[in-house]
Amino acid sequence: SYITTKKASDYYRWPQSNAKTQGTVRIVFGADSPLDSASGLLVLPNSDPLACSRNTTFTAKHQPWIALIKKGNCTYSQKIRAAQRQGASAVVIYNIDGTGNDTNLMAHSDIVAIMVGNILGTEMAKLVKNGSDVYVAIVVANPRGLWYSSTWAYSLSFTFIGVTTITMFYFAFLFIKRMYRNQQLRKQEVQCSVAQKSMKRENEKAIAKLEVRTLRTGDLVESEDVSCVVCTDSFKHNEKVTVLPCRHLYHKKCIEPWLLEHPTCPMCKFHILKYKVSLAKPAESSTFRHDGWCGIYSLLLYVFRLMRRAMIHLHRVTRSILYQAEILLNECTTHEACL
Numbered sequence: 001s002y003i004t005t006k007k008a009s010d011y012y013r014w015p016q017s018n019a020k021t022q023g024t025v026r027i028v029f030g031a032d033s034p035l036d037s038a039s040g041l042l043v044l045p046n047s048d049p050l051a052c053s054r055n056t057t058f059t060a061k062h063q064p065w066i067a068l069i070k071k072g073n074c075t076y077s078q079k080i081r082a083a084q085r086q087g088a089s090a091v092v093i094y095n096i097d098g099t100g101n102d103t104n105l106m107a108h109s110d111i112v113a114i115m116v117g118n119i120l121g122t123e124m125a126k127l128v129k130n131g132s133d134v135y136v137a138i139v140v141a142n143p144r145g146l147w148y149s150s151t152w153a154y155s156l157s158f159t160f161i162g163v164t165t166i167t168m169f170y171f172a173f174l175f176i177k178r179m180y181r182n183q184q185l186r187k188q189e190v191q192c193s194v195a196q197k198s199m200k201r202e203n204e205k206a207i208a209k210l211e212v213r214t215l216r217t218g219d220l221v222e223s224e225d226v227s228c229v230v231c232t233d234s235f236k237h238n239e240k241v242t243v244l245p246c247r248h249l250y251h252k253k254c255i256e257p258w259l260l261e262h263p264t265c266p267m268c269k270f271h272i273l274k275y276k277v278s279l280a281k282p283a284e285s286s287t288f289r290h291d292g293w294c295g296i297y298s299l300l301l302y303v304f305r306l307m308r309r310a311m312i313h314l315h316r317v318t319r320s321i322l323y324q325a326e327i328l329l330n331e332c333t334t335h336e337a338c339l
Helices: 076-085 118-129 150-208 252-261 289-335
Strands: 003-005 010-013 024-029 038-043 065-070 090-094 113-116 135-140 211-214 240-243 249-251
Touching: 038 090, 038 118, 065 076, 065 118, 076 090, 090 118, 090 135, 150 252, 240 252, 249 252
Parallel strands: 003 135, 038 065, 065 090, 090 113
Antiparallel strands: 003 010, 010 024, 024 113, 038 135, 211 240, 240 249
């Protein structure tokens, strides 16, 4: 067991394997006590436990030894001088009953002397009375407290530096990751822009190679049913029309903006870039016999698609009606309300 203390106030530790109380308790040096360490066997007074008599004696098995005296009946100086006359290397005075671990400042002669609380003093006295050899070491504590040590300070410093470094690296990683992601997004935007411009140039080249005609008298486009799918207006004579490789017919002013954004036929989704258009443009004076039949074909295809959509819608409505009827029939069967 050992005690650690300093000038005004400090804490001591009493680790004892068979002791009921372990922990940290407040103790004080005496007002005139030298700040020196001391150690030795703990010894009680033989006759007077308060050591107030001038004839007080101590029986020590060997040197050095430390006197354990209880407070009361006389001054601290009298108790300390009595132990000092018997050859004690230090004196431990414990407080009176009922004071717990409270301590007081005390004045005395020039010898290492400390005061401890009643709980600790009583426990040590019982151990001595029971015949146990109790060795006590009084050590002057660090001015910063028992908790402070260079090793502990270095450990705390390195821990703080390590945590700070890890945190800085983490935020640096997040910052770099975000910059990289933004750079990739900008790169993708540039690539998309370049791709769009390239596609637009390809579309313009393909559009420039498409067949353009001027409708003449006698072309089979006078029917109101034959119209431009883009603007839904009927074709008229002397209008310029563009004929796609799939042979579908559109107003030139309508189809070209469409093809710049969507290089496919609005009706059959034919991709004009996948078709090799001849560089030589046909003469505008060519007949429209074949193209007239192509317009009729386009009209029939358009009507067929409308009918197909109508049939799909009718099928969905029929299924919905049958489903509702089946639900009503099940409810009638369950409640026996169906006639």
